[in-house]
Every structure is written in structure tokens, then in C-alpha cells.
Amino acid sequence: MKTMTATATAALTLAFASEALATEWNVSLWGQRRAFTEHVEKLAELVEERSGGEFTMAISYGGLSNNRENLDGISIGAFEMAQFCAGYHRDKNRAITVLELPFLGVETLEQEVAVANAVYAHPAVQDEMAQWNARILMTSPMPQYNLVGTGEPRDTVEEFDGMRVRATGGIGQVMEAAGAVPTSVTATEAYNSMESGVVDAVAFAQHAHLSFGTIDIADWWTENLNPGTVNCPVVVNIDAYEALSDEHRAILDEAVGEAIEHYLLNYAELLQRWDEVLLEKGVQKVQVDQAEIARLRGNADPIHQAWIEEATSNGLPGQELYDLTVQAVADNAPE
Template identity: 70%
Template sequence: MNKMLTGAVMAAASVAVAGEVAATEWNVSVWGKRRAFTEHVEKLAELVSEKTGGEFTMNISYGGLSKNKENLDGISIGAFEMAQFCAGYHRDKNPTITVLELPFLGVNTLAEEVAVSHAVYAHPAVQKDLARWNAKLLMTSPMPQYNIVGTGEPRDELAEFKDMRVRATGGIGKAFSAVGAVPTSVTATEAYNAMESGVVDTVAFAQHAHLAFGTINRAEWWTANLNPGTVNCPVVVNTDAYDALSDSERDALDSSVSEAIDHYLANYGALLDKWDGVLAEKNVTKVELAESELDAFRTVAADPIREAWIADMTAQGIPAQELYDLVMKTLSDVRAGN
């Protein structure tokens, strides 16, 4: 009898251990704190857990696994299974995606940003580019056009941008450089300290980041209509970890992306609706540049920077013109569909 009981206990233990082994747990590396920019990641984790009955879970770490500029490196070595990063943090590591950071692309809404990003992500050259880091592109983190907050006298003329020290990355940084400003690419988490210490005069962010990283609290003015472009920040997964998922787990992950993006868009839309109230509450002056100033900015920054990007990327063997044309066609198709 004792032998039979012992055997039963051992069998039960084996089943329990097998159950534990079957459960899948992913570590996810993001940064800062939970905010509009990470809501699709949070929603994705919630949906995947629900669809798998808790057998596939995600532990989302805000800075505990890696620095934001090193998330792609962490993915490449399998230090964690999922991560968010921004292309402008390391353009040489993800050159194909930087097409989405060109200034003045003309993307007007978050839905348009999702469409052009996912079209580019699906391009074979882009997938090959990210495969160098053992990364599979999962979804974008759509952001509205960047605008700047600053201290001192408001800058509402292009001439006043000369020698302005601005926190700006990627194509936005190049655009400001084209009009005589001095961009610096400190990370989002470093932006407040850079502004506080006087390393920069102004900071270019989307609205959620001005709130999340506190730059709005030092601001005296904000440009409402500069809209030079935005930063592209994908969410990627480690390819080996993705391939190791069971069919049901993979389906739970893939089928949750659209719903996670929809949740993100709704959440971000609510934030934008409150933005004017935030400015009033913090006594931040809204600055609107004249259309003639904006036209001058586009003339200096849009075409020359795009042409230089296409020439540079083409020289590296990247189908740059094809990628740019894909963005424009997708934008046109989305608007035609609406």
C-alpha cells in the first residue's frame, strides 16, 4: 500500500512539474514608467494571459532589465523575450526603420502612423535588417507629431531657432540642425535633467512624454503646430522565443496585436483631449508659428534630408526609394479608404 501511495504521489508530482514546465513566461523590457506609450504592451500581456488561461504570461519591467538604448542588444542575445526601442536611439542598428523618422512625412493621425509603420515592418528588407538582431517586429508604438517645450521667450520664428539647444533624435534632430539649432540625443529618461541643468533649452517630445518625463513642469511655452515629424518605436520579440511558442500561444500573441493597438489609440486619444487643459493648468503658453515660417522649415528640412537619406541608404544596399514610396503609397491608400 505504501509503495502504491508513494507511486501515486510521485506521479502527481510529475504532472505538476510538467504543468509548470508547460507554462510560458516572458520578460519584457521597456523604460520610464507606465504611460500612454506603453499601454499597448500592458494590454497585450493582459490579452495573452486571458487567452491562454494564464499559461502564457509577460513580466513587464520598466528599466530593470536594460537601458533603453540597449534593448535591441538584449533581444539579440536572448536576455529577455520582448522589448520596445526607438529607431532614433541607434540608427546604425536599424537603418531601414529610419524612413519613418524622416521629417515632414505628412502623417497626420495615430491611425495613419500605425498603417505606415506596419507596412514598413512587413517589407522583406526591414525584416532582414532586424533579423541581424534576432528580432521579429511585432507592433509599433504610434506617436503624434513632436512639438517642443522651452523656457524663456517663446520662439515663434525660424530665425530664433539658431543656436537653440534642443533634445531631439533621428530625423527631427536633423530637421532642427538644418535651421541652425543644436540637437542632442539624450534619452527620454535624461531629458528633464538636461533641461533643468541647462544642457538643452528645449525638448522635442510627443505630449505623453512631456507629461511622463516632467519636461512640461519646466516649460514656459509649447509649440502647437511645428509638427516636424515623430520617432518610430517598435515592439519586437526575440525570434527564438517566438519560434519556441506552441501554436496556441503564438496565435494568442499574434491575434492580440490589433486589439492592443486599438486600446493604445483610444487611451492616447483621451490624453490628447486633455492636453489644452494641462497647458492651462501649468500656465504654459501655446505658440503657433505662421504658415510662412512652417513653409520655410519644410523647404530647408524636408526634401534635402529625405534625398540625403535615400542616397545614403541606397549606398548601403538598402532599397531606400522603395521604402519611402511604400510610406507615401500606404498613406494615400489609408486616406482613400477613409
């Protein structure tokens, strides 16, 4: 019977050790690869490259969970990383919904990142996420939402009255205050809802109007309504994060900044092409009069105050979180 040489034994031991050190994370997204997911794609690329292939991410677009259940999946360890939007389940992530309040005054994606990071760092946010075994890794910055719709353009508060609109979070609230009828159908359901006439308009950022096809059947787009945006963090399962080797955890953490920078550059290119898309699709650009926007903005203050009171009643430092958000918006205003 032949025995293994010392060299062969060492090689086999090294192979087993390498295999044991290899880590693959499952990542739950939805829809398709688009500007909204580019930072996750870039993160996976950087992590694999910098770990020499020992830490990889298998990204799934809807194959692991639907978008409303990604936080639940993280909580039970069904996958290690996921993206979700706060407006899909406000009761599960009340603290970060402060970032979805209407007319906060955020002007750029860079400012959006800074404001989100300030809020994510608050202990109340971290504690609430920990209830779902989740740790926020990074945000998914999106520009101010605007409406695409069918039929005649709607550009006054009176014309919003009775309008059925796909709008979540604070955007839905401010539209409701103007008499519209908001619905929170998911992004993947928006096209069918608009095509079938279930909704008259859809509030999205530009990338989503492109990715989910709403721009293809739209007649008009509000160029400057800018009522707010939604907040969609990327989270990791705490147990999986803590189980990483020190080296892999450092690689992951250090790749976040570069992934966000890639996202911002990619989104800037998309915005440069937006006018061409509207022209190609035959979509009318609608400029809403500043007096009408002011009327809408006047509905925001009671919504902000109601958020503070509700958050406080739920045991959160509502005023503190709100003040932190407003201060972060001011501190990071573009020059």
C-alpha cells in the same frame, strides 16, 4: 512502503506537464508606465488571460536594460521582448528610420500605425531586424512631436538658430537645417538637460512631456509645428518566439490588434486632456505661422533625398522603402 495510487500519479503527471508548458517572458521597457507603453501592458494582460495563466509577461521599466541597449539585449536573448526607438541607434536599424523622416504628412495615430505596418512588412526591414535576432511585433504610434521650451517662445526660423534642442532622427535633422543644435539625449535624461540649461527645448509627443516632466518646467509649447515623429517598435527575440507552442504563438499574434486599439483609445483620452494640462502648468500655447512652417518644410526634401542615397549606399533598397512610405501615407490619409 506506500505506493501512489493511479489517480495521484496522474494528478502529479498533469501538474508537471502544466508547469513545463508554462512560459514567462521578460519585457524590457523604460521610464514608467504611460500612454507609450499601454499596448505592451494590454498585450501582457490579454496573453495571460487567454492562455489561462500559462503564458505571462514580466514587464520591467529599466530593470533589465537601458533604452539604448534594448535591441542588443534582444539579440543575445537577455529578455524576450523589448521596445526601442530607431533614433537611439540608427546604424542598427537603418531601414525603419524612413519612418522618422520629417514632414512626411502623417496626420493621425491610426495612419501612423498603417504606415509603420506597411514598412515593417518589407523584406529588407525584416532581414535587418533578423540580424539582431529580432522580429517586430507591433509599433508604438505617436503623434507629431512638438517643442516645449524655457524662456521666451521661439516661433520663427531665425529664433531656432542656435537653439539647443533635444531632438532625434529626422526632427533633429530638420531643426539642424534651421540652425538649431540638436542633441539625442534619451527621454529619461531630457528633464535634467532642460532644467540645467543644457538644452533650451525638448521635442516630444504629449505623453512624453507629461511622463518625463518636461512640461512641468516649460514656459511654452508649439501647438502646430508638427515636424515629424519617431518610430519605436516592440520586438521579440526570434528564438523565443519560435519556441512558443503553436497555441501560445497564436494567442500572442492575435492579441496585437486589440492591444493597439487599446493604445489608440487611451491616447485619444490623453489628447483631450492636454489643454487642461497646459492651463494647469501655466504653459503658453504658441502657434507657429504657416509661412515659418513652410520654410522649415523646405528643408525636408534634401533630407529625404539624403536618406535615400545613404540607405542605398548601405545596401538597402532606399528608393523603394521611401516610395513605399510615401504611398502608405497617401493610401491611409484620413477622409
